[in-house]
Amino acid sequence: MELDVSGARIFYTFPFDIPILGKITINETLVVSWIVMAIITIACIILTRNLKVENISKRQALAEMIVEMANNFVVGNMGEKFRYFIPFVSALFATSLISNLISLIGLRSPTSDLSVEAAWAVVVFILITRQKIKTNGFGGYLKDFTTPIFVMTPFNILSELATPVSMACRHFGNILSGIVINGLIYGALAVASSALFGLIPGAVGDFLSKIPFLSVGVPAVLSVYFDWFTGFMQAFIFCMLTVMYIANAAETEE
Amino acid sequence: MQQVQDLVTIIPWNFVATICNLLIQMYLIKRFLFKPINEMLAKRKEAADAEIRDAEKAKTEAEAIKAEYEQNMLEAKERANEILSNAQKTAALQSEEVVREANRQAAAIKAKAESDIAQEKRKAVNEIKDEIGGMAVEIAGKVIEREISEADHAKLIDEFIANVGDAS
Amino acid sequence: MDFTVLAKGIALAGCAIGSGCALIAGIGPGIGEGTAVSKALEAIGRQPECRGTVTSTMLLGCAVAETTGIYGFVTGLLLIFVAPNMFMNFLG
Numbered sequence: 001m002e003l004d005v006s007g008a009r010i011f012y013t014f015p016f017d018i019p020i021l022g023k024i025t026i027n028e029t030l031v032v033s034w035i036v037m038a039i040i041t042i043a044c045i046i047l048t049r050n051l052k053v054e055n056i057s058k059r060q061a062l063a064e065m066i067v068e069m070a071n072n073f074v075v076g077n078m079g080e081k082f083r084y085f086i087p088f089v090s091a092l093f094a095t096s097l098i099s100n101l102i103s104l105i106g107l108r109s110p111t112s113d114l115s116v117e118a119a120w121a122v123v124v125f126i127l128i129t130r131q132k133i134k135t136n137g138f139g140g141y142l143k144d145f146t147t148p149i150f151v152m153t154p155f156n157i158l159s160e161l162a163t164p165v166s167m168a169c170r171h172f173g174n175i176l177s178g179i180v181i182n183g184l185i186y187g188a189l190a191v192a193s194s195a196l197f198g199l200i201p202g203a204v205g206d207f208l209s210k211i212p213f214l215s216v217g218v219p220a221v222l223s224v225y226f227d228w229f230t231g232f233m234q235a236f237i238f239c240m241l242t243v244m245y246i247a248n249a250a251e252t253e254e
Numbered sequence: 255m256q257q258v259q260d261l262v263t264i265i266p267w268n269f270v271a272t273i274c275n276l277l278i279q280m281y282l283i284k285r286f287l288f289k290p291i292n293e294m295l296a297k298r299k300e301a302a303d304a305e306i307r308d309a310e311k312a313k314t315e316a317e318a319i320k321a322e323y324e325q326n327m328l329e330a331k332e333r334a335n336e337i338l339s340n341a342q343k344t345a346a347l348q349s350e351e352v353v354r355e356a357n358r359q360a361a362a363i364k365a366k367a368e369s370d371i372a373q374e375k376r377k378a379v380n381e382i383k384d385e386i387g388g389m390a391v392e393i394a395g396k397v398i399e400r401e402i403s404e405a406d407h408a409k410l411i412d413e414f415i416a417n418v419g420d421a422s
Numbered sequence: 423m424d425f426t427v428l429a430k431g432i433a434l435a436g437c438a439i440g441s442g443c444a445l446i447a448g449i450g451p452g453i454g455e456g457t458a459v460s461k462a463l464e465a466i467g468r469q470p471e472c473r474g475t476v477t478s479t480m481l482l483g484c485a486v487a488e489t490t491g492i493y494g495f496v497t498g499l500l501l502i503f504v505a506p507n508m509f510m511n512f513l514g
């Protein structure tokens with residue numbers, strides 16, 4: 001039995017090195033995330049075709065509902081002055097959701113590569129820090145680390161850094177655990193089916209035991225949890241935490 | 255054998271590419287989803303606003319018309335009241351005039367009647383005087399026929415009458 | 423006697439044992455989430471009209487509580503898939 005739990009495949013490696021970035025590669029993560037972007041963009045274009053002021057179609061109603069939901073989500077959790085975060089949060093949510101769900105059609109989720117989540121978390125972390133500096137001023141931001149007493153500074157820095165790490169690891173861990181468990185189950189079911197059909201004597205049994213029949217239906221049940229539920233939940237939670245952290249950063253102490 | 259990445263690793267190139275992807279995605283979503291929808295919503299809001307504004311305008315006009323109508327009604331009523339009060343005043347004046355005239359006439363009539371009565375009375379008194387004088391003369395003539403001359407006779411009568419006049 | 427093989431063996435064994443131990447971290451979130459869900463159910467039972475808010479807040483809280491478990495899981499994965507290669511490279 002071969003258990004296939006590995007990282008993203010690398011399709012092509014450019015033969016030159018760039019000092020900081022290291023080797024530039026075209027790998028599965030990037031390709032699938034481009035596919036995700038294409039899907040989202042095409043969906044947006046299709047949804048917003050033939051917009052009308054009156055007598056709207058179902059498609060337009062759906063598009064309006066999505067926009068309204070995004071508006072309500074951001075404005076409801078952050079307040080009116082953060083309206084300009086709506087496209088960012090929507091992009092984050094859409095990319096995360098489609099990336100998580102794309103494993104349903106057999107592609108490898110870009111979100112099962114820690115680089116992706118780390119990048120998102122770092123962007124969010126930069127936004128949070130920017131908001132904090134904007135609210136308290138740079139001095140106030142630095143002073144915030146020494147509260148309640150000066151000795152706590154290292155712990156405050158650690159807890160500050162824990163935010164992006166925990167956000168990235170949470171999302172990544174949930175998606176990757178789905179992939180690992182799915183891989184284990186596929187492997188186990190392949191072994192089980194080959195053992196089961198291997199009982200048939202002769203060439204027929206040999207032939208049938210090569211095909212993992214049992215892996216047709218059973219993993220679908222698990223995919224409901226690991227793909228649909230986890231995928232949706234993690235996208236939602238990532239955006240929710242982003243919104244909450246930024247809104248918290250905007251609240252002044254006084 | 256195909257090359258694979260490690261399962262748990264952060265590759266700088268993927269990291270940077272993902273940030274770029276996220277920003278591009280943000281722009282795309284803003285451009286293709288939010289911009290058209292928001293424009294459309296703004297247009298719809300505009301249309302609704304225009305409708306509301308029209309309705310408001312119509313309402314204002316109707317109210318203006320109503321106010322004008324009420325004003326007119328009020329004026330008309332005022333005029334009617336004025337006319338009525340004028341008429342009443344005039345009527346009162348006239349009636350007073352009439353009453354005063356009547357009073358005056360009555361007074362005049364009364365005065366005339368009184369003067370008439372006084373005249374009649376005087377006349378009657380004179381007549382009675384004359385009559386009584388005549389009668390007295392007659393009676394006296396009958397009583398003392400010859401003893402009194404004609405002159406004495408008249409003198410006596412005059413005295414008598416004077417007495418009678420005083421007595422009356 | 424070649425101690426390198428022994429060292430590799432010890433390193434691999436340590437990785438395997440460590441990853442097994444790391445997954446003990448799953449206990450905490452399990453208990454915590456169970457408590458959270460039971461409290462949320464109580465809240466919904468008491469005030470059914472708050473169902474939506476309670477549910478979404480509970481899911482958010484669960485996800486946050488799950489973080490420690492996920493840390494354990496990631497550590498386990500690191501010990502299984504990354505650390506052995508590192509040790510092998512290190513030991514030659």
